[in-house]
Amino acid sequence: MEYIRVTDIADPLFAGLHRLMSEIFPREEVLAFDLWKEPLEDPGIRVFVAVHEGEVVGATEYRYYTDDDIAMTDFTIIGRPGLGIGPFLASRREADLKRLASEAGGKLKGMFAEIYDPYQAGEHEFGGVKPMDPFVRREVLAHLGYRRLNFDYVHPSWQGDGEAVGGLDLCFLPYEEASSLPGSFIAKFLRTYYSVLEPKPDLWTKMVESLERQDRIELLPL
Template sequence: MDYHRITNIADPYFRQMHELMQTVFPPEEVLAYDLWAEPLQDPGIRVFVAILDGQVVGATEYRYYADMQVAMTDFTIIGRDGLGIGPFLARRRMADLRQVAAEAGGKLKGMFAEIYNPALSEGLEFGGVKSMNAYVRREVLAHLGYLKLDLDYVHPSWQIDGEAVHGLDLCFMPIDDADADAVPASLVATFLETYYAVLTEKPDAWYRMVKGLRERDSVRLLPI
């Protein structure tokens, strides 16, 4: 498999990736095709696809925030079962992030990720790919070291309609301190404000959640 970075909407592999996203994710989780043009040119947003025999069989998007020294995994897609796509993407992503952090003169303290709550997403088929099942993904991410933030989580819809999206947990994988059982609430709030700054329409529930974080000292990390 090849690990190929997409930096332009004109990349022939981008359409394949976008179609794969539409297959495995619900509409409110997928940014419209044309709206990808600007983000893909942002050097801080790293979009890679796994290519096998000329076909996109997996994809991942992530970014590193040098000021916070944390990363965010936007999504990971496994397009086919039984090819080792998940481990391939995880290894290459981590190696790339460590290099990016080093080049920025910092380190990688940890990584955020939104993870589907199986109890709230049982109706989602994820394109029929068993590896994308919410229970399977949750166990895989737990093995990688992700923990759930003790937080009633909601996020704005990527359809930019101001709707609140439920059914996911915000998780964090400590790297700098692998035994950490909490993270500063200010870090979580700052991260969310930065990450979702691109969305002009946000629900009141999201603002209340961030305000609540600003009033806390820390957020516990719980098993997922």
């Protein structure tokens, strides 16, 4: 299996990736094909596909924030069972992020991720691919060390319609011992991460403003 970066919507691998995203994720979670042009060309956004026998069978997108030595996993897609795609993507992503941090003179402190809470929204089918089942994914990510931040979380819809999307937790994988994160630190990350997405839902804005007023947000088990 190959781990290949995609930086151009004209790359045939991107067509395979977007098709896989559209088959796996709910509609409100998928950015339109043409709108991927700028994100793919952004050097700070890293989109990699897992290619098996010439076919895109998995993918991950993530970014590293040099100022705070943290990362964000935007998504991880496992398109087929039985190929070890999940461990392959996770290990390659971690190695790449640690290399980026080292080259920037820092050390990776942790990684954010939005993780579906199937106990809130159990109807997601995720393309019928069992490894993408939200119950399975949640347990796998818990084993990797991700923990849930203790607040009610929503994010702006990637359809750009100003709607708030719920049914997820904002989680964090600490690489250093931590039982909580500063509220202002989380708010800064969210404002940066969603800076390009407008309009923002009022519910999201109020959530971020509430985080800014809180000293610490507890990290809880998934």
